[in-house]
Amino acid sequence: MYLFIINPRSGGGAGHRTWLSVEKLLKERKVSYESLFTHSADEAEQLVAERLSHQENWTAAVVIGGDGTIHSVLGALRHSRVPLAVIPAGSGNDTARGFGIPLTLEAALEVALSDCYLESDLLSGADGLTLTAVASGFDAQVSENVNTSWYKRLCNAIGAGQLAFIIGILHTLITFKPCRVSVACDGTEHVYETAWLVSICNLPNYGGGFLICPQAKADDGHLDVCVVHGCSRWQLLRLFPTVLKGRHVTLPFVSMLRGRSVAVTFAQARHAIGDGESLGTEPLAVRCESGALRVLSPQAVSSVLAAAGTAASCQASG
The missing domain is CATH 3.40.50.10330 (Probable inorganic polyphosphate/atp-NAD kinase; domain 1)
Structure with missing residues (x-):
């Protein structure tokens, strides 16, 4: 059933x-x-x-x-x-x-x-569970702006959901100001003086297909973190086309981290979102709940064929 x-x-x-x-x-x-x-x-x-x-x-x-x-x-x-x-x-x-x-x-x-599933991780925090990513800073503000905008409804009506996020980026770029942030991965603190955003990812993409953490895997027991910092507005604007293909990870103002637990504290109040839903403006503390959710996915077939451990399972139908 x-x-x-x-x-x-x-x-x-x-x-x-x-x-x-x-x-x-x-x-x-x-x-x-x-x-x-x-x-x-x-x-x-x-x-x-x-x-x-x-x-x-x-x-x-x-x-x-x-x-x-x-x-x-x-x-x-x-x-x-x-x-x-x-x-x-x-x-x-x-x-x-x-x-x-x-x-x-x-x-x-x-x-x-079908009957092939992955044993997916979840992101667990004070505000509940998240499956894709918990994002804070510029991109979370983009999401807040998009979700309350007239252009999201228009873009949805014409089947162009990603266009709404692109418009939202330009909208937010005008007023957003970077600030200092502390990012602690498994207890090790990293400080960035002028940070635009911090994204904690379980899946590679969010925001309508942007590959924020292209190396992220849902069933590896780790969280992947992307921090964008120390760049100008013009550099940030030029970054977003590279995110569509995940090429931003080699840029000097992008830092990639990994860990099982991540805490993020901005010097000024910043919006955060989980799966695109608002999580407020409080500091973030999330941890990886390994294998907490089964997800039916074509990726499970490849995992089984590659015999990559027990992260995926296919059950015989009938």
Whole structure:
């Protein structure tokens, strides 16, 4: 039995439209399922937890929505051993990208109905759980600006979610000012006097496909950190095209760190986001919860074929 969790308002209504198409395919294939519609983060976690507790034979929990919808159900799925599947219907869809899940409906549904999963890590902090990345500073302010903007709705309507983030970058660049930050990885402190952003990543990308930490892997038990510091506004603007391919990691004003726990303290209040959702402006302290969530992903097939340990599993269907 599959549990489909639908946010009908995600992606400017794409969640509703996607579900109508998915439901038709499920009926054609005679797949057993239940559907659950959510409209807020608090409601989603509670409803999913209740539904999962009613029976034990769930094959997977399939989210139809964006990164925020996925974020809202992490607490309910954590350690449940019920795999998470994703049919992307948001504006950024970075979780799907990070796990190699296709962005097309039919192909994503095939992955959701498969049985190969990764034992993914989670980022755990005072504000809850995050799957993709916890970001603070400039890029978090970009997200705050985008989420409250008129242009996000317009970009979603025309199917150009990444364009909204590009506009948001230009919007934020005008007013944002860098400041001193302390970043402690596994207890070792690194101080940067003029820092623009600090990103703590479990997956390589966020912000609509930007490869902030291209080396990050969801199942390696570590967090990857990107710090951008000591550069001018013009240099920062020129950096973003290189982030699309992950080429920024060699620049002199970009520092890459790794660790199992990361604490970030800016000298001035800075916004932070997790999976694109606001985490407020308090200092950050997050740790890696290794293997806390099963995620159905095409990447699991490669992991199994490469015999790369026990981080992935494929179960025989039927």
